[in-house]
Amino acid sequence: MRGLGATLEQAFEQAALALTAVITDPADVAPREMLRLSCEAPDAELLLVDWLNLLIYQMATRNLLFSRFAVHLEGSRLTAQAWGETVEVARHRPAVEVKGATYTALKVAQQPDGGWLAQCVVDV
Amino acid sequence: MDHALFERKSEFEWRIKPFGKMRVPGVIFASEALLREMDAKVYEQVTNVAMLPGIVNASFAMPDAHWGYGFPIGGVAAFDADAGGVVSAGGVGFDISCGVRTLLTGLHGEDIDAVKMRLADALYHAIPAGMGSTGAIRLDAAEMDAMLKGGARWAVERGFGTAADLERIEEGGCMKGADPAQVSDQAKKRQRDEMGTLGSGNHYLEIQQVTDVYAPEIAAAFGVQAGDIVVSIHCGSRGLGHQIGTEFLKRMVLAAPGHGIELPDRELACALINSPLGQEYLGAMRAAINCALANRQILTHLTREVFAKVLPQARLPLLYDVSHNTCKVEEHNVDGRLKKLYVHRKGATRAFGPGHPDLPRELRDAGQPVLIGGSMGTSSYILAGTEAGMQHAFGSACHGAGRAMSRHQALRNWNGRHVVDDLAGHGILIRSPSMRGVAEEAPGAYKDVGAVVDSADQAGLARKVARVVPLVCIKG
Numbered sequence: 157m158r159g160l161g162a163t164l165e166q167a168f169e170q171a172a173l174a175l176t177a178v179i180t181d182p183a184d185v186a187p188r189e190m191l192r193l194s195c196e197a198p199d200a201e202l203l204l205v206d207w208l209n210l211l212i213y214q215m216a217t218r219n220l221l222f223s224r225f226a227v228h229l230e231g232s233r234l235t236a237q238a239w240g241e242t243v244e245v246a247r248h249r250p251a252v253e254v255k256g257a258t259y260t261a262l263k264v265a266q267q268p269d270g271g272w273l274a275q276c277v278v279d280v
Numbered sequence: 281m282d283h284a285l286f287e288r289k290s291e292f293e294w295r296i297k298p299f300g301k302m303r304v305p306g307v308i309f310a311s312e313a314l315l316r317e318m319d320a321k322v323y324e325q326v327t328n329v330a331m332l333p334g335i336v337n338a339s340f341a342m343p344d345a346h347w348g349y350g351f352p353i354g355g356v357a358a359f360d361a362d363a364g365g366v367v368s369a370g371g372v373g374f375d376i377s378c379g380v381r382t383l384l385t386g387l388h389g390e391d392i393d394a395v396k397m398r399l400a401d402a403l404y405h406a407i408p409a410g411m412g413s414t415g416a417i418r419l420d421a422a423e424m425d426a427m428l429k430g431g432a433r434w435a436v437e438r439g440f441g442t443a444a445d446l447e448r449i450e451e452g453g454c455m456k457g458a459d460p461a462q463v464s465d466q467a468k469k470r471q472r473d474e475m476g477t478l479g480s481g482n483h484y485l486e487i488q489q490v491t492d493v494y495a496p497e498i499a500a501a502f503g504v505q506a507g508d509i510v511v512s513i514h515c516g517s518r519g520l521g522h523q524i525g526t527e528f529l530k531r532m533v534l535a536a537p538g539h540g541i542e543l544p545d546r547e548l549a550c551a552l553i554n555s556p557l558g559q560e561y562l563g564a565m566r567a568a569i570n571c572a573l574a575n576r577q578i579l580t581h582l583t584r585e586v587f588a589k590v591l592p593q594a595r596l597p598l599l600y601d602v603s604h605n606t607c608k609v610e611e612h613n614v615d616g617r618l619k620k621l622y623v624h625r626k627g628a629t630r631a632f633g634p635g636h637p638d639l640p641r642e643l644r645d646a647g648q649p650v651l652i653g654g655s656m657g658t659s660s661y662i663l664a665g666t667e668a669g670m671q672h673a674f675g676s677a678c679h680g681a682g683r684a685m686s687r688h689q690a691l692r693n694w695n696g697r698h699v700v701d702d703l704a705g706h707g708i709l710i711r712s713p714s715m716r717g718v719a720e721e722a723p724g725a726y727k728d729v730g731a732v733v734d735s736a737d738q739a740g741l742a743r744k745v746a747r748v749v750p751l752v753c754i755k756g
Contacts, residue, residue, distance in 0.1 A: 180716075198534070202534075206530070212526075213466065217519075219412055243411060243412035245411075245412045245713050248412075249713060249717075250713070250714055250717075251687075252717060252720070253410070253480045255375060256523075256526040259349065259529070259533065259547045
């Protein structure tokens with residue numbers, strides 16, 4: 157999945173949205189409840205994997221899907237809010253469950269146009 | 281891939297001579313056609329694995345190899361702990377001990393024709409499948425640890441199946457050396473609602489019919505004849521295994537530089553076998569193997585309950601249960617001497633040859649059943665381990681068809697409802713909560729499993745015994 161944004165934060169938010177899109181159409185996921193999440197990693201690429209794995213864990217253990225994100229980065233620390241709702245199989249028809257984010261094709265970088273890219277492969 | 285990159289050792293064996301930091305050669309087993317279609321990343325990943333410390337003989341790839349993370353899917357590599365060998369979370373994969381088991385039924389096609397629809401609906405109702413589904417069993421902390429130590433043996437003790445089942449599971453259904461204390465609370469929490477669930481993606485439960493028998497003597501030892509109905513279950517260690525994979529992959533990535541391990545690719549994250557991290561991973565990974573074995577055992581019990589209601593005359597004994605994402609300690613002949621090795625099989629099936637002491641007595645002359653899953657509209661195969669295979673790649677064979685295209689591409693090419701209708705026209709009933717999931721798993725999105733199995737057979741990795749086709753498929 158690949159997130160593109162004007163800022164690094166936006167690229168991380170878009171990558172999270174792409175994670176939901178692997179499972180279901182994010183437009184069908186209502187932002188009914190909000191979770192506060194945080195993680196820390198030595199570099200931006202490892203932080204992206206941690207961020208996605210944090211969401212995967214919350215989806216798996218709370219039976220949630222997310223559709224809106226607000227990411228804040230400060231050095232090696234990420235704090236975020238994620239909005240979503242409980243999975244309803246009949247309505248969301250989830251195509252797959254995601255096992256984990258991997259270090260394959262992992263890249264977090266500023267683009268020539270000044271925007272940011274955040275990408276990696278997820279295992280389903 | 282360009283076959284000029286390889287030295288051709290035989291019709292089905294392609295060798296990469298060591299270069300750069302490679303410690304051993306790379307070896308890919310495949311027909312020329314499969315090799316040509318193989319992802320170029322496989323070449324890169326096979327050579328990268330050959331650079332890891334303590335690797336023995338060669339870095340192998342099976343005929344269904346494709347791009348994985350770190351190790352290729354279809355990769356096999358063995359390491360010697362005494363020679364500074366490593367254990368790698370990426371060499372096992374996220375879905376630890378994902379595998380296939382096949383149950384015999386004693387039924388024939390005509391026995392189920394009239395009840396096929398009822399069976400499909402009853403199995404779909406009884407087997408929790410797909411994201412958001414939960415199992416009926418909740419484990420408290422003590423029971424969770426007992427399950428992680430006991431595997432299928434734990435499940436049988438709790439009434440899920442019989443002692444006879446255990447004989448037909450690798451490790452007798454219980455992986456020794458599992459250490460529940462190395463499994464994080466997060467991993468255990470992720471498993472809380474997932475015991476006895478099928479999962480999603482390429483996981484399935486199928487009712488199948490044997491269409492062809494290629495090796496009648498071995499088939500007879502396996503209890504398989506043309507026309508027989510069997511049931512196959514493909515799934516793994518669920519959320520617990522995924523979380524262990526995630527956590528240890530990260531820990532190994534961060535720890536590698538401190539251990540003096542130079543990684544050609546971050547995803548090859550590994551730890552010395554003789555290190556605290558290596559031992560912690562082995563303890564947790566073995567607990568995840570037990571989780572997968574317990575899970576497939578519970579699914580077997582649920583399947584038997586359904587058959588008992590619909591076809592009470594049927595008994596469903598277990599033919600065999602194989603795991604295809606593992607690292608196991610095994611003894612192998614290296615340069616004429618028996619050596620204890622840590623054999624990683626990532627998307628590769630253990631395929632022990634005839635006479636191996638780990639095989640149950642009734643199967644010992646025939647060799648280990650090697651169960652190869654296809655896609656939902658195509659064939660699956662039953663193979664048997666061979667003596668030659670023990671010499672080729674530490675007693676290993678392929679594990680499935682392997683994807684030919686991405687899920688995204690498949691979604692553009694197929695509509696789930698049309699796939700279900702089309703397969704129904706061919707007598708195959710699909711039950712799934714997600715039509716998008718069905719489209720992503722469309723048979724055309726996979727490679728030709730027949731070509732993969734033929735290559736494994738002709739390369740001598742395992743011998744083709746029987747072909748089965750699906751009649752009912754429950755997809756997550």
